[in-house]
Amino acid sequence: MRGPALSLKGRALRYLSMREHSRLELGRKLARYAEEGDDVNALLDFLEKNNWLSQERFCESLLNRRSARFGNNRIMAELQSHGVNGEALAGLKAGLADSEAARASDVWRRKFGTVAADAAERSKQMRFLLQRGFSQRAARVAMQGLEETFGDHDDA
Template sequence: MAKLQISLKGRALRYLSAREHSRMELARKLARYAQESDDIEALLDTLEAAKLLSQARFSESLIHRRAHRYGNSRILSELQSHGIDADSLVTIKAELADGEIARAREVWRKKFNQPAADAAERAKQMRFLLQRGFSHRAIQAAVSGGGDDDDC
């Protein structure tokens, strides 16, 4: 039995039914299966016009998946790598800034749950949060406060 050939649009809809994709990511995935006569950009324009492909929904989805584990700079960097425009990034950055300290405290609490005993341990905790993309302000609040303060 011959395998059915899925059209490019069918493949795009299959990808989008699994999760939200950015325009750049979907174009990259579809390029593997495109023939010479296929116009990926036209297909993506059609999907956007039909509200099946949305950069705003993709951004929202990525933020929702990553916010409980990562800081603002890591999330913004990932959004930028997916081709999200600069205007949207500024808006997203402003929205994310509100809860970064609370998220940093929660990540710190899950990993360490106790204040550092010495400077080496404190540096280890700070490096951990820095690698997760949290700002220095959020790291200082999380490591020094230990999550006891609820002033954020």
Template structure:
């Protein structure tokens, strides 16, 4: 005997139990399973009121997962793609900006074993950091400080 289909609410809670989701992302995931008479917006409102769904928690989670590998531009672009805007985004932007240069230096050290010996290698390192979404100022900081910080730590 086949199992009865999972309700939209149960499916939403299942998604949220595995990790944080943005409202937009959860709506996109639930839409294919919605049946006639299901109101996804009402469900999402209920989830937010019950504090199962939180844009702030999602934003912090995404920033924590991405900060060690990517720059501010990439992280902020991803947040914007998830529908995160307004005051919360401005606060995250300020927090991220404070440590971007140090994060860029760590990413650079993990990828490249030693500082650039010539212009071609330096350009390669710069392109790598640009593709990761780091700003030009943090890239300059990382190229100057990446290996000098490492020597000072030891």
């Protein structure tokens, strides 16, 4: 036998206790259970006012979960799909740009480990990194094993 049905607020708090959600994502989930007279936007405003729903925490959580496996392009696209945009998105992108080559190198090293001998294998490795959302520059640097010199422009 099932327990009593959760209120919209109870359902929202249960979702937020499992992981951070964006306002857009939580609104979509709650809209399925909203009944006549329920105001989902008012509930979301209440949750934000009490700091139970936070865009900053959601962004940090998503970055922590995704940055070890994916590149900037993929992470930015996912953040945009969750309704994060504007200044917050620009700030996050700037913070990720510094570490993209090192993250691409880690992903490349875990998957392949050795420099490709022929053009077909190099293409395969490059496509893998590009599909993960890394920039061409970061992918090229990772495949050459030069992540330490990615930011250095004195060598030219």
